[in-house]
Amino acid sequence: AQSVTQLGSHVSVSEGALVLLRCNYSSSVPPYLFWYVQYPNQGLQLLLKYTSAATLVKGINGFEAEFKKSETSFHLTKPSAHMSDAAEYFCAVSGAAGNKLTFGGGTRVLVKP
Amino acid sequence: EAGVAQSPRYKIIEKRQSVAFWCNPISGHATLYWYQQILGQGPKLLIQFQNNGVVDDSQLPKDRFSAERLKGVDSTLKIQPAKLEDSAVYLCASSLALDGEQFFGPGTRLTVL
Numbered sequence: 001a002q003s004v005t006q007l008g009s010h011v012s013v014s015e016g017a018l019v020l021l022r023c024n025y026s027s028s029v030p031p032y033l034f035w036y037v038q039y040p041n042q043g044l045q046l047l048l049k050y051t052s053a054a055t056l057v058k059g060i061n062g063f064e065a066e067f068k069k070s071e072t073s074f075h076l077t078k079p080s081a082h083m084s085d086a087a088e089y090f091c092a093v094s095g096a097a098g099n100k101l102t103f104g105g106g107t108r109v110l111v112k113p
Numbered sequence: 114e115a116g117v118a119q120s121p122r123y124k125i126i127e128k129r130q131s132v133a134f135w136c137n138p139i140s141g142h143a144t145l146y147w148y149q150q151i152l153g154q155g156p157k158l159l160i161q162f163q164n165n166g167v168v169d170d171s172q173l174p175k176d177r178f179s180a181e182r183l184k185g186v187d188s189t190l191k192i193q194p195a196k197l198e199d200s201a202v203y204l205c206a207s208s209l210a211l212d213g214e215q216f217f218g219p220g221t222r223l224t225v226l
Contacts (some may be wrong), residue, residue: 004155007183009153025183036217041219041220042219042220043116043117043155043204043206043217043218043219043220044204044217046214046215046218049195090155092155093114100158100161100169101156101158101215102158103155103156104155105154105155106152106153106154106155
């Protein structure tokens, strides 16, 4: 069985400040890990994914995430927040055999000017 | 390239009524998914198709939910009869293959009164 926990359902950051979204996972097999972004009234868009290659994964829009097996974590960061980053972010995990995604509860990001 | 299309975008019904949602995946995508996203939660997989066959429907409430993907292209998801707790956004996603990146449609927001 797999599960994902996202710490903090809401995060508020100032424009230009670091964005840090936390994700911890549980998986009985080597995991595939994903971060998705959802803008209001839109579907989910893939930001980045970890598939057992490099542990530091770079994604779109300046986001990156680091896979830490010892901490079972896959936290998402962006050095400098933009107003356009205001959205909801979901971490997800799937098993190595396929792509059945299990999502976390999501973190809504508010960017203050 | 056209994305995943869903209709309707919004639907309001009364409990015990029936409702159907339609999804047109990206052309050539063999795998199709339906997710339920309740407000404040991450998406939950309801059913996964590979072409016109069901791969996983373990989380589909089969007493009231049904889905089909005739001819391996478009898909419909039906709820009959609807309950208050079915109020959610229903997301459709498709991928080229079982282990491919999932592309999400904009969703159908269902409100059951």
